[in-house]
Amino acid sequence: MPDETDSTFYRSPTAAIAAPPETLAYVAAFDPAGRQRDAMTAVDCESGSPTYGQVVGWTDLPTAGNELHHFGWNACSSALCHEGHAHHELERRYLLVPGLRS
Helix, strand or coil: CCCCCCCCCCCCHHHHHHCCCCCEEEEEECCCCCCCEEEEEEEECCCCCCCCCCEEEEEEEEEECCCECCCEECCCHHHCCCCCCCCCCCCCCCEECCECCC
8 A cells, every 4th residue: 555645636726736747648539430449549748758749659449439438547636535634545546438339
């Protein structure tokens, strides 16, 4: 179990704004016609990086037409206890990517 709360959790929107920017953005990719397989991509968001703004990762889903929807981490900052309360060893460990049709 971790000794500290995950550093990517923020106790308030103000704390999140003050935090360092994300270095990757996860973006769903799909064929609107539904003929090609859907995918999750990773886009480099680190300013000054030679691949800034480019897709640096790509993972195909097994099928087409999944309509990826409302994906996110297995735990979010809103699940974090308030200051002074014991934390629950929360970690942003898994990116959950549900599909409406899969």
